[in-house]
Every structure is written in C-alpha cells, then in structure tokens.
Amino acid sequence: MNRAFSRKKDKTWMHTPEALSKHYIPYNAKFLGSTEVEQPKGTEVVRDAVRKLKFARHIKKSEGQKIPKVELQISIYGVKILEPKTKEVQHNCQLHRISFCADDKTDKRIFTFICKDSESNKHLCYVFDSEKCAEEITLTIGQAFDLAYRKFLESGGKDVETRKQIAGLQKRIQDLETENMELKNKVQDLENQLRITQVSTSPAGSVAPRSPSTDVFDMIPFSPVSDQCSVPTRNGTQPPPVPSRSTEIKRDLFGAEPFDPFNCGAGDFPPDIQSKLDEMQEGFKMGLTLEGTVFCLDPLDSRC
Numbered sequence: 001m002n003r004a005f006s007r008k009k010d011k012t013w014m015h016t017p018e019a020l021s022k023h024y025i026p027y028n029a030k031f032l033g034s035t036e037v038e039q040p041k042g043t044e045v046v047r048d049a050v051r052k053l054k055f056a057r058h059i060k061k062s063e064g065q066k067i068p069k070v071e072l073q074i075s076i077y078g079v080k081i082l083e084p085k086t087k088e089v090q091h092n093c094q095l096h097r098i099s100f101c102a103d104d105k106t107d108k109r110i111f112t113f114i115c116k117d118s119e120s121n122k123h124l125c126y127v128f129d130s131e132k133c134a135e136e137i138t139l140t141i142g143q144a145f146d147l148a149y150r151k152f153l154e155s156g157g158k159d160v161e162t163r164k165q166i167a168g169l170q171k172r173i174q175d176l177e178t179e180n181m182e183l184k185n186k187v188q189d190l191e192n193q194l195r196i197t198q199v200s201t202s203p204a205g206s207v208a209p210r211s212p213s214t215d216v217f218d219m220i221p222f223s224p225v226s227d228q229c230s231v232p233t234r235n236g237t238q239p240p241p242v243p244s245r246s247t248e249i250k251r252d253l254f255g256a257e258p259f260d261p262f263n264c265g266a267g268d269f270p271p272d273i274q275s276k277l278d279e280m281q282e283g284f285k286m287g288l289t290l291e292g293t294v295f296c297l298d299p300l301d302s303r304c
Contacts, residue, residue: 013143014136020144021151024075027137029130030067031081032057034091037114037125040099041289046112049125050104067129074140076148079113081126093126094118095148096283101141102291103134111138116283138290145288152284 015025032053039045057067070090073080079098081091093115104110111134112127130137 014139015143017147020075020140020147024073024077024080025140027072027074027130027133027140028084029070029072029128029137031070032067032127032129034124034126037123040114040116040123040286042100043102043291046100046102046114046125050110050112050127053127070128072128072137074137074144076144076151079115079141079144091126094283095141095145095288096152096280098141098145098288099123099283099286100289100291101138103138108132108134110134113138113141142288142290149284152280 019025032050033056035049035052037045037049061067069084071082071084071087073082076095078092078094080089081093082089093113097116097118098113099116101113102111109129109132110127111130112125114123114125116122117124128134128137
C-alpha cells in the first residue's frame with residue numbers, strides 16, 4: 001500500500017482501533033466545498049483546488065454568504081459529511097475511494113482530501129476549515145483507512161480462497177478436456193487399425209471394400225476428405241455398434257460442447273459483489289497518501 005507517512009513518522013494514531021471500528025469519531029468543521037481534479041494524488045493538485053475554493057469563499061463572503069458548517073463522522077466505513085442539526089448525510093466518502101489527504105502546515109484550520117465519486121468516477125477534492133485540528137483529522141482518516149484495509153484483507157480471505165478453489169476446478173476441467181481429446185484420437189487410431197485388419201484378412205477376390213464400407217463396429221469409417229453417407233447397417237455377428245461420433249467441431253467425444261475454463265459464465269460471482277470487491281481491492285491497492293503542505297494564496301511560491 002502506497003502511504004506516505006514521511007512527515008508523520010514520529011506521530012502515533014489518535015484513537016483506539018475499537019473507537020473507529022465499532023463507533024465513529026465526530027469533528028466539526030466548515031465546508032468550503034468540493035471541486036473536480038485531474039489526478040487522485042499530488043500536492044500541487046490539492047493546492048490548486050484549495051486556492052480555487054478559497055477564492056470562491058472570499059467572493060461568497062463579500063456577498064454576505066456564510067460558510068456552511070458540517071459534522072464529519074470518521075470510521076472504518078468511511079467519512080460522512082452531515083448537516084450538524086438535522087444529521088442529514090450530504091456526502092458519504094468510502095475509505096477505499098480516498099487516495100490523498102493533506103493539511104496546511106501554515107494554516108492549522110485547512111485540510112483536504114481527494115475522493116473518487118461513486119457515480120461519475122471523477123476525482124473530487126473536498127476542502128474544510130476546522131478549528132486547529134486539521135492535522136488530527138488527517139491522521140484519523142489515515143488510521144481509519146489502515147484499519148479498513150486490514151479488515152478487508154481479513155474478510156476478503158474467504159473470497160480469495162474461493163477463487164483458488166475455482167481456479168483449481170477450472171484447471172481440472174482443462175485436464176479432462178485434454179484427456180478427452182487424447183482418448184478421441186486413440187479411438188480413431190483403433191478404428192483405423194481394425195479396418196486395415198479386416199481388409200487384409202478378407203478372402204481372395206473380395207478385397208475391394210463395399211461402397212460405402214463399414215468398419216468392424218458396423219460404422220461408416222471417418223474420412224477427412226469425403227462426406228459421410230448414411231446407409232443402413234448390416235446384421236452380423238460383430239459386437240454391438242458403438243454410438244457414432246459427432247463430427248461437429250464444437251462437440252466432444254460424448255456429443256457435448258467442450259467447456260472453456262477461461263471463459264466462465266457471469267454466474268460464478270454475483271456481478272454486483274464481484275465489482276464491489278474489485279473496486280475495493282483497486283482502491284486499497286492505490287493506498288492513502290497523508291501529506292502536509294502549504295495552501296496559502298500568498299506567497300504562492302512557498303515550500304513545504
């Protein structure tokens with residue numbers, strides 16, 4: 001997991017795992033808004049987003065509009081943004097969709113995170129103004145991400161084991177298909193040998209086979225260069241005839257269509273669950289980067 005803790009190597013987590021696993025940690029903040037960004041990570045990416053939203057905030061403030069207050073609820077299930085009084089959920093950001101989280105080292109109030117929108121799949125940068133606890137909030141999000149990732153690995157172990165079992169079954173089916181093809185070829189070789197033996201042991205003057213000829217099993221021998229003719233079978237003392245082999249390309253020795261183990265149907269896993277697992281695996285694999293940076297509008301060239 002690609003997490004950047006270089007600035008916070010001497011920091012410890014802010015809360016107990018139980019607090020984030022069984023409950024949630026609430027924080028009050030002002031919500032400057034969200035804006036679309038091109039990349040899921042990067043200091044410059046969030047810096048430009050914060051500048052943009054700060055500028056919009058100054059305009060709204062000059063028009064008499066107040067910055068809305070929100071309540072953040074952070075747990076291993078995500079970061080919820082609620083209206084403080086009604087508790088109405090305005091945004092629900094799942095942790096595996098959050099890829100970058102940063103706080104402003106020069107302004108203890110500002111922090112931000114980038115989250116991939118669940119509907120549009122666009123990367124949105126959320127910017128907040130808190131009361132001197134921006135760093136604590138970013139660390140709390142980082143801790144929640146870490147716990148959620150561990151929980152995903154533990155609960156996802158069953159799914160991984162199921163995948164291994166299915167892969168083993170698919171390999172077994174492939175081996176059976178190969179064995180089936182080998183047996184089919186052996187049967188063909190035996191038929192050819194029996195036909196040659198029958199011809200070589202025929203009395204003199206009757207060497208030429210009847211047209212169309214049949215083999216020892218009363219079957220019309222397979223000819224790769226000529227079409228099979230349908231003729232009545234003759235009665236005799238030969239063994240009972242074996243079922244005719246299908247000459248269709250997509251059917252096996254038993255008349256069934258061969259199964260391709262690498263093209264399993266959609267019913268192996270429910271599509272909604274499978275897509276959710278794949279999405280979570282991809283998100284957690286990308287990791288969460290925690291970083292402290294400078295968002296101040298002046299000076300623009302300040303460094304971390």
